[in-house]
Amino acid sequence: MKKNLIRICTISAMFLAACNTSSDQKESCTKEGDLNPNGSSELSLIMRKMATHLAENRDALKAGKGIVAAPKEIDDLLTAKKTDEEIDKAIYDGYAKLYQQRIIELNETADKSDSIKIKAHNNLVSTCRDCHSNFCPGPMVVINQLDIK
Numbered sequence: 147m148k149k150n151l152i153r154i155c156t157i158s159a160m161f162l163a164a165c166n167t168s169s170d171q172k173e174s175c176t177k178e179g180d181l182n183p184n185g186s187s188e189l190s191l192i193m194r195k196m197a198t199h200l201a202e203n204r205d206a207l208k209a210g211k212g213i214v215a216a217p218k219e220i221d222d223l224l225t226a227k228k229t230d231e232e233i234d235k236a237i238y239d240g241y242a243k244l245y246q247q248r249i250i251e252l253n254e255t256a257d258k259s260d261s262i263k264i265k266a267h268n269n270l271v272s273t274c275r276d277c278h279s280n281f282c283p284g285p286m287v288v289i290n291q292l293d294i295k
């Protein structure tokens with residue numbers, strides 16, 4: 147519990163620090179809609195799988211079905227090659243670890259109520275949003291469709 151709190155505080159601090167520099171970092175990802183497989187980094191392929199996973203999970207939970215298993219590539223979030231290796235590693239790694247932690251938390255809701263599953267799902271979507279607000283705002287349109295309202 148305490149460990150989680152420290153992690154959240156650290157990330158909030160990093161987020162505040164990033165606000166001043168975010169305008170420099172807006173170019174740090176491929177443009178939205180760039181789906182050329184030859185030009186795609188390892189990370190952008192993982193991102194597409196993550197987006198598909200949350201879209202499938204959203205639809206399953208809305209239909210009252212169980213959670214959808216996450217793609218195993220999420221294990222590689224911290225090591226995958228990025229289009230731009232210059233992006234702030236401390237901020238990126240902080241959110242990547244948080245995303246992995248929240249996948250574990252989603253999996254732990256398998257035998258819990260629908261509302262607890264939905265909360266864990268929406269926590270994941272928030273993590274997509276938080277990381278992207280630092281790096282590349284393009285996919286925000288996709289991310290904002292993943293919440294379960």
Ligand code: HEC
Pocket residue numbers: 174175176177178179180181186187188189190191193194196197200227228229230233238239241242243245270271273274275277278281282285288289
């Ligand atoms: C830890 C930070 C982080 C998190 C969390 C994160 N992203 Fe990303 N995302 C990035 C970065 C950095 C890129 C640029 C990847 C590249 O071009 O190498 C990216 C790229 C993308 C792209 C563009 C992929 C392409 O086709 O080139 C989409 C779409 C995307 N993310 C959606 C999402 C969704 C949906 C989530 C949540 C399920 C998410 N992202 C979570 C950092 C993150």
